[in-house]
Amino acid sequence: MKKLLIFTLLVLMGIQFVPMNVPAEVPTKADEELQTPAEVEAILKRACFDCHSNHTNFPWYSSIAPASWFTKMHVKEGREHMNFSTWANYDDEKKLKYLQKIPKAIENNKMPLPSYLLIHNEAKLSEDDKKIISDWANEAAFDLE
Numbered sequence: 001m002k003k004l005l006i007f008t009l010l011v012l013m014g015i016q017f018v019p020m021n022v023p024a025e026v027p028t029k030a031d032e033e034l035q036t037p038a039e040v041e042a043i044l045k046r047a048c049f050d051c052h053s054n055h056t057n058f059p060w061y062s063s064i065a066p067a068s069w070f071t072k073m074h075v076k077e078g079r080e081h082m083n084f085s086t087w088a089n090y091d092d093e094k095k096l097k098y099l100q101k102i103p104k105a106i107e108n109n110k111m112p113l114p115s116y117l118l119i120h121n122e123a124k125l126s127e128d129d130k131k132i133i134s135d136w137a138n139e140a141a142f143d144l145e
């Protein structure tokens, strides 16, 4: 039993050296960022920005493996899929695709990722929040079409 404990501790210590780097704050040019009404921005910042922007607040445990791997993987993947910090660089077709997917993703409770919500209570969306985001996305999509 004691051996198992020591072994586990050693493994946990060992994996701390496995590098997995996602820059926390990537400099963003103001004119590249998504422009939205303040009301929409507040919700996106609270619920989506950790993974879909260059402004990620990494919690303390995200520097400890293996939690750090999951956190950084989500952030890396989230940013790759859709990054509000470089929004202006997307062409209209891509913006439209994202705007159409946003309401679906939140209505189906796929976003924010359920695993993220377990530890980020503040990111939970109320029905009102969902409506504000969906209305904004639908309108913005309509303007592009």
Ligand code: HEC
Pocket: 044, 047, 048, 049, 050, 051, 052, 073, 074, 075, 077, 078, 081, 082, 098, 101, 102, 105, 106, 111, 112, 113, 116, 123
């Ligand atoms: C914990 C990280 C995380 C958070 C928070 C998060 N997302 Fe995501 N999101 C991801 C990942 C990872 C993917 C890609 C894999 C997938 O689709 O499941 C993704 C994919 C998406 C997609 C599909 C993009 C595409 O390429 O088709 C949309 C739309 C989306 N997210 C919207 C949102 C919205 C809106 C919020 C906030 C209400 C949000 N996400 C919050 C991690 C996150």
